[in-house]
Amino acid sequence: xxxxxxxxxxxxxxxxxxxxxxxxxxxxxxxxxxxxxxxxxxxxxxxxxxxxxxxxxxxxxxxxxxxxxxxxxxxxxxxxxxxxxxxxxxxxxxxxxxxxxxxxxxxxxxxxxxxxxxxxxxxxxxxxxxxxxxxxxxxxxxxxxxxxxxxxxxxxxxxxxxxxxxxxxxxxxxxxxxxxxxxxxxxxxxxxxxxxxxxxxxxxxxxxxxxxxxxxxxxxxxxxxxxxxxxxxxxxxxxxxxxxxxxxxxxxxxxxxxxxxxxxxxxxx
DNA sequence: GTCCATGTTCTTTA
DNA sequence: CTAAAGAACATGGA
Numbered sequence: 001x002x003x004x005x006x007x008x009x010x011x012x013x014x015x016x017x018x019x020x021x022x023x024x025x026x027x028x029x030x031x032x033x034x035x036x037x038x039x040x041x042x043x044x045x046x047x048x049x050x051x052x053x054x055x056x057x058x059x060x061x062x063x064x065x066x067x068x069x070x071x072x073x074x075x076x077x078x079x080x081x082x083x084x085x086x087x088x089x090x091x092x093x094x095x096x097x098x099x100x101x102x103x104x105x106x107x108x109x110x111x112x113x114x115x116x117x118x119x120x121x122x123x124x125x126x127x128x129x130x131x132x133x134x135x136x137x138x139x140x141x142x143x144x145x146x147x148x149x150x151x152x153x154x155x156x157x158x159x160x161x162x163x164x165x166x167x168x169x170x171x172x173x174x175x176x177x178x179x180x181x182x183x184x185x186x187x188x189x190x191x192x193x194x195x196x197x198x199x200x201x202x203x204x205x206x207x208x209x210x211x212x213x214x215x216x217x218x219x220x221x222x223x224x225x226x227x228x229x230x231x232x233x234x235x236x237x238x239x240x241x242x243x244x245x246x247x248x249x250x251x252x253x254x255x256x257x258x259x260x261x262x263x264x265x266x267x268x269x
Numbered sequence: 270g271t272c273c274a275t276g277t278t279c280t281t282t283a
Numbered sequence: 284c285t286a287a288a289g290a291a292c293a294t295g296g297a
Contacts, residue, residue, distance in 0.1 A: 003275060058276080076276055077294075092294085111293050113276055150287065159277080166275055215275060216296080235275090256289070258273085 002058055002074040004133070004164030004204055006212035006226065010080055011055045013221040014105075017082040021099040022049045030094045033107075033115040044068065044118065045097065057129050057163030059117075068120050075113025077217050081106050129163040134204060136162070138190075138197040145185040145193060152188065152196075153181035154255040165200065168213055168235045171260045173200045175234045180268040181252070181259045187269075206231065234260040 002010070026042040028034070034041055045064070052063040059071040060080065072080065079090075084103045089096070095107040095116060107116070119125040131140060144162070148155050155161050156170045165173070174181050176199035179192055188196070212218060212226030215236070219225055229236075233243050238251035242262040250263050 006275070073276085076274070110295065111274090111276095113292070148286080154287085157276090168275055213275070218275070257276095 002078065002218065003166035003169050003212075004055070004058065005169070005207035005228065006218050006220075007058050007060060007074070007164070008055050008208060009211045009220045009226065010074075011053055011060055013224075014060070014080060014082065015053050017102055017221065018050050018099060018105055019052060020049060021102050022047065023097050024100055025098040027096045027098075028094070029096075030112075033094045033109070033112060035115060035117045039118040041070075041095075041116065041118065044070075044120075050099075055164075056126050057132075057159055058166070059126075061119075069122075069125070070116060070118045071125070072107060072116050073114050075109060075111060075115070077111045078107065078109035078114030079217065079219055080221055081108070081219065081223055082221050083223075126163075129159055130161045131163065133162050133164055133200050136197060136200075138194045141197050142188075142190060142193045145188060148185045150185055151182045151254055152179060152185045153257075153259050155185040157255055157257070162200075164204075167257050167259075168215075168232070169200075169203055169207065171235045172207075172233060173203045175199075175261060175266060176203055178265055178267075180266045181254060181261050182268060234262060236260065 023045045026045050028041055049065040050062055051065050054061045059073050061069055061071040063069050082103050082105050090108045092110040093106050093108045097105040099105055145155060153170060156165050177196040179196060207213065207228045210226060210228035211220065213229040214225035215229060234249050237249045237260060239248050242249055242265060245264050247262055247264040249260055252259050
């Protein structure tokens with residue numbers, strides 16, 4: 001469910017409700033969502049205040065008053081919500097942090113592709129991730145894309161190339177840039193890369209303005225759905241007319257994922 | 270029963 | 284050896 005716009009919206013809604021709060025107690029219903037596996041989360045978290053919440057790629061990074069950090073990744077179906085303790089727990093709620101008068105921070109994830117990663121005082125846990133797409137220079141993008149012969153769609157799915165894009169926003173950005181998803185990353189012209197860089201930023205900014213896309217599960221920390229799915233131009237629109245030229249949107253499978261594009265607006269080159 | 274799903278990581282192939 | 288493709292993970296909805 002979560003790509004950069006959804007994760008950022010969750011962070012924005014979470015922040016005012018958890019920053020400054022002290023974790024009174026921890027209940028972990030499944031140890032197997034925690035990495036490293038033997039981490040004693042309860043011992044590390046109980047009694048500490050949350051001093052900050054930030055997004056890095058698709059990760060939600062929490063900082064404690066002692067400088068220790070951990071992050072939550074939502075995988076495909078993960079949700080974070082802040083609710084009064086009196087609200088019934090959703091099924092598949094794996095972690096609950098008791099925050100006093102603020103209520104409880106709950107992590108729910110049916111498919112369990114998500115989880116909690118303990119970083120402790122480790123300075124960086126993100127050396128394996130690419131740069132943030134919202135402050136990216138076209139020259140940087142060109143430098144990273146030039147190193148791989150993969151289809152541009154597959155290259156952009158790789159979080160080591162760019163951090164935060166996923167299946168929806170890649171399809172939407174490639175449409176905006178007029179680039180065919182099968183184009184080899186290393187063969188894009190400097191002009192195409194400039195257009196792609198602009199398209200990624202404008203797509204993400206528009207999605208952020210609409211608080212992300214809710215296809216099924218996604219909700220922000222207040223339980224609100226996003227609205228950007230109504231503005232998708234290609235994602236999940238197979239067979240429907242292109243909003244620019246009326247040609248039916250095509251769907252192919254790339255990197256094991258559905259890939260949507262307009263065969264006329266995104267010519268193969 | 271079938272196929273599909275907003276993601277990542279491990280394994281296999283070339 | 285490396286890069287890229289494919290399978291696997293777990294659950295639920297159509």
